[in-house]
Amino acid sequence: MAQQTEAVHRTPLTRDRVLRAAVALADDIGIEALSMRKLAKELGVVPMALYKHVSNKEQLLDGMVDVVVGEIDPPAPGSNWKSAVRHRILSARRALLGHPWAAQVIQSRSSPTPVVLAYMDSVIGMFRTGGFSVDLTHHVMHALGSRMMGITQELFDASPAPDPRAQRAAPQEDAGEYSYVMELAAAAAHDEGSVVGQGCDDQFEFEFALDLLLDGFERLRQQGWSSVGHLRGKTL
Template sequence: MTSPRAAGTAPRSALTRARVLESAVTLADRDGLGALTMRSLARELGIEAMSLYHHVANKEDLLDGVVDVVAAEIQDAVGRLEALPDDAPESSWKPALRRQILAARTVLLRHPWASTVLESRKSFSLHVVRYYDSLIGLMRRGGFSYDLVHHAMHALGSRALGFSQELFEPDGATAGSAGDGSAEEGAADAATALLLQMADELPHMVEMLAEVGHQDTGSTLGWCDDQTEFEFGLDLILDGLERLAEREKP
């Protein structure tokens, strides 16, 4: 960069905290979270591991930063949605909230490792908080009391950011793997087989699997259509909130 730099900025290097974080995100996207080590990140950037410590305090700080990058992406995606007109009816909080959350979800689907990291943070990203603030704003416009909003945010939990931890995905989420997907399928099949094997002990479970049939997935991860299930759960909560909001009215 040959441009004159702002008043107290770093002098010569093209390497900045921002570039480090960006690189970390790409690396995690490509090779999975497990592959994101200080040494491998440094290699990616063409420097030595210890040099990273001039831009991030330690690995926790790196992960904080990486979360912040993803959160910024979320905020950006949400920002692209068309704003509610000022004269929108009170009831429009619900589709609006739904849209924002699903927009956030598209971002997290691009970074499958991010949910894990998000959950492990103990400090929070300002971008996330700003996103939350917009969700709260929507509910307020819907006539929610702050008390109800507060409960609502807790009830949504991580779903507000677009993910919900599925127990039992026989593979998924762990590494990039980037394979043809037959590995996941294999694991899912193996799991199902194992369940069938003890059918007498798990009557309802087995019967359910037989009936619901986990066959035609295709869309996302192995077993079920996560997107459908995510929206099902989300709508369940939104409907419930709607009823509670109605009840609050005088």
């Protein structure tokens, strides 16, 4: 044990080592429990040693975001825009799901870090080099929203879905009041851990919506769509 402790102290403390240790610690104890003091203890140093590499916790969080976003696969060479965008977004989703705290921290940043900006620039570039106008790309990015980072905010993620088993036991007149809701609840094959709805397959639902968006973007690109006519129509 003494030899292990000495080895830790002999390992140079670098910014990269601090950030990666912080990511691992947040994975282990949760982002709310992460502190500079706990991170220093994990690294076997005094807390002041961390401040040579990150000036405060906000800078630490920015760096942790960069580590996670750095795990996203690079663009696949030679693929068309749709395959390239799909691959990047699904890789982003895998990276963020691997660190359950990451989405919360990314959304809490007041401005994107350079690594996040580089990722955004890469995704935008896939649309531009794929034949999308600047105008259409602008609206495409709005439509993607947080989905570009592999995350979504679901409408009903705070409320449990209706349980079809309970519904079968309910009086028939109550079942008719929300018939379409109950029809869907009864038809879905549900798992317990879903944020979309009790038992919905989150990954399937994410890819389903992503593919709908990408197909729609392609149709607009082929049509030479422009927002000019739509915006002019609104002002008339």
